[in-house]
Amino acid sequence: MTAAIPAAVTEAAAAPSWPWPIDPARYDCRAELSERERTALASLGWQVRRRRGYDPDRVEWRAISRLLRPLDDARAALRWCPDTPAHRRAVTDAVGLILWRCLEDGTSFWVWSADDWVRIIAPGHNEFEATWPGWIDGTVRPYVAAFAYLLGDFTDFHRIGGLVRRSLAWRVLGQEPVEEAIAQVAATLKGWGYHPSNGAFGQFRTVLVQIMLISRSPLLEDMTTDALQRAREGSALPSGARRGNLYGVHRAIAALGYSGPPPKSIHAVMPALEGVPEPWAAMVERWHETSTLTPKVRGGFRTIMAKAGRWLAAEHPEIVEPAQWTRETCASWVAALDRMTVGEHVQRRAGNDKRGGEPLSPRTKAGYLTATRTFFRDCQEWEWIPRRFDPVRALATPRSVKALIGPNPRVIADDIGAKLLWAGLNVDPGDFPTNTYGLCYPIELIRAVTLTWLFGGLRSDEIAHLRMGCIRWQHDGSRSPATPTRYWCGTPSVCWTSPPTRPAPRSPYRRRSAALVGPRSFRAGLRSRRRAKS
Numbered sequence: 001m002t003a004a005i006p007a008a009v010t011e012a013a014a015a016p017s018w019p020w021p022i023d024p025a026r027y028d029c030r031a032e033l034s035e036r037e038r039t040a041l042a043s044l045g046w047q048v049r050r051r052r053g054y055d056p057d058r059v060e061w062r063a064i065s066r067l068l069r070p071l072d073d074a075r076a077a078l079r080w081c082p083d084t085p086a087h088r089r090a091v092t093d094a095v096g097l098i099l100w101r102c103l104e105d106g107t108s109f110w111v112w113s114a115d116d117w118v119r120i121i122a123p124g125h126n127e128f129e130a131t132w133p134g135w136i137d138g139t140v141r142p143y144v145a146a147f148a149y150l151l152g153d154f155t156d157f158h159r160i161g162g163l164v165r166r167s168l169a170w171r172v173l174g175q176e177p178v179e180e181a182i183a184q185v186a187a188t189l190k191g192w193g194y195h196p197s198n199g200a201f202g203q204f205r206t207v208l209v210q211i212m213l214i215s216r217s218p219l220l221e222d223m224t225t226d227a228l229q230r231a232r233e234g235s236a237l238p239s240g241a242r243r244g245n246l247y248g249v250h251r252a253i254a255a256l257g258y259s260g261p262p263p264k265s266i267h268a269v270m271p272a273l274e275g276v277p278e279p280w281a282a283m284v285e286r287w288h289e290t291s292t293l294t295p296k297v298r299g300g301f302r303t304i305m306a307k308a309g310r311w312l313a314a315e316h317p318e319i320v321e322p323a324q325w326t327r328e329t330c331a332s333w334v335a336a337l338d339r340m341t342v343g344e345h346v347q348r349r350a351g352n353d354k355r356g357g358e359p360l361s362p363r364t365k366a367g368y369l370t371a372t373r374t375f376f377r378d379c380q381e382w383e384w385i386p387r388r389f390d391p392v393r394a395l396a397t398p399r400s401v402k403a404l405i406g407p408n409p410r411v412i413a414d415d416i417g418a419k420l421l422w423a424g425l426n427v428d429p430g431d432f433p434t435n436t437y438g439l440c441y442p443i444e445l446i447r448a449v450t451l452t453w454l455f456g457g458l459r460s461d462e463i464a465h466l467r468m469g470c471i472r473w474q475h476d477g478s479r480s481p482a483t484p485t486r487y488w489c490g491t492p493s494v495c496w497t498s499p500p501t502r503p504a505p506r507s508p509y510r511r512r513s514a515a516l517v518g519p520r521s522f523r524a525g526l527r528s529r530r531r532a533k534s
Contacts, residue, residue: 018173018217021077022150028066029110033102036063041103046133049096051089064099067108071095074150078143079174080167086139093136094143109147114156117148124161146171155214155234165209169218177218182208184220188252204252207245223253225260232263270299274347276309279321283384284309287375290382304371310345311336322376323385330394333372337365338398362404366397407459424454452497462499472496 033041040063041048055061061068075095081087098109101120105112121144122128128141145163148154149172157165169178185208194204212218214234215227228250250262270288273281284305291298312319315336319329343356360368376391412420423431427450429443439446452463474494 018219018222020216022070022074024110027070027110029108030066031107031111033106033108037067038103038106040064041099044099046096046100048099049093051092067099067102068095070151071098071147074147077150078146078171080170090137090139091143093140094147097132097136097140097144098147109151112152114152114154114159117152117154118156118159121145121148121160121163123159142168142171149213157210157213165206165213169209169212173212173218178209178212181212181218181220184256185249185252188255189248192252203245204249208249211246211249220253220256220258223258228253228259228262270302271347273306273309275313275345276306277313277320280309280312281306283322283379284375286384287378291378293374301371301374304368305375306347307345307368308333308372310347314345322379325376325385325388327389327394330389330391334369334395334398337368338401340365362401365401366405369395369397421454424450456497458497458499465500466497467500470498472498 040060044058044060044064047054072095075091078091081091097120102108105116121141122131125138125141129136129138132140142163145154145160145168149168157163166178182205186205189204211223211228211231214231215222217223228246232246232250247262250259253259254261273284276284284302287305288298288302291301293301311333315332316329319325337360340360341356342358342360373391373395376385376389376395379385380387380391427443427447429439432439432446434440449463452458452466453460456463458466472495474496
């Protein structure tokens, strides 16, 4: 739940509270280089790197002081720079590259556009190293991006490839404030169920760092609703981040009380129905707004009924509303579904390239008929249309389709299986809903069905068809008639079940399972399986 935002917090966040280290008003920001500056830069050549043999008293350095001073101030403003020889050389080389590009372009870096900065930073690591001499390595590139951010208002991070945004934020905003903001948002996300090992958690962190760089502040109080909206509308974040991860980060910041709630996700907006008769579309939308099914199910049924409307427009243009449907129309719809292929009568064709033209699966056909039955049943029950047919009978799933729908088993993870076993062995009356008369079924029956499902190896339909006397007990290797005892002289027993088979109920087959009652039954079943294998 998003927390309300205090008025004092909103007013305080109107102006950024993070001090920006570089003030352009303190420097000479002329665009064109003077002839003296051009001559000095040409004379220095690659000595602009200020490496071995650097002489600060040379007249050329004084000639380019208006370019060198803001670069040195930006270097001093870096809040994170590893104190190693490689990084000290890298930051000095970054200053030299910028001065060299000033000589090539004949302008100062103050007037460079985003395209100009991208040319020097390069879209990727390999392109950067290929542009400059071999003694310029990839360590220099992050510092050039930092200078572009501090001096050139550069925020087109999506154009410079996989440069680590977190390290860049440490350099220009400081490691401690950046990590403190990440920790606050991370704690909120963890409270909602996100785990640090989840990949989505790292994406949230990346988006948060991007927002810091765009808003030019690592403080959450500077991430106001307006600032987050600018980040959402900008091009620095990819579209996927805007739609998903940015929404989660905005929601976490709002929960901390620093901004308003995020705008409604675009995924919650249902597209307008196209290619559907207007009366039909109006009834479908009315049903969608009235039904009490879950939003996901309602949305799916709405899509299916829109497809039925397009089928009507193509095959039965005289039928434009549900009240005109008859049993004959239902039969035509069932027959059309049985022959329908993927991509027919759809509004959005994206993603249908691979399976387009293939027949619908039997399970999909059954789902379409379920949606149609539900729609007409509700319309009749709510007296929106006359009862001209019974939806349950007229729109029933054909037996030929049902026969093709097979089981869809899945592997149950070990931890989930252990939880199911524990819950089944410890079934209690308080675990089930009750009515005014108590439990709907006796607790003994519930326990028997639960343990049969856990240990019997039977499907739900097989359990439903079990008959009286369908179990036999085996004691110490010898099979005996049905008996209420689980153990014979203290030895484990094995329970055999005989579910009826179809279509020949006179030829039952037996399945061996563990004893169905008692805490020692599962261990007994395991021991019996080991004996059978040996």
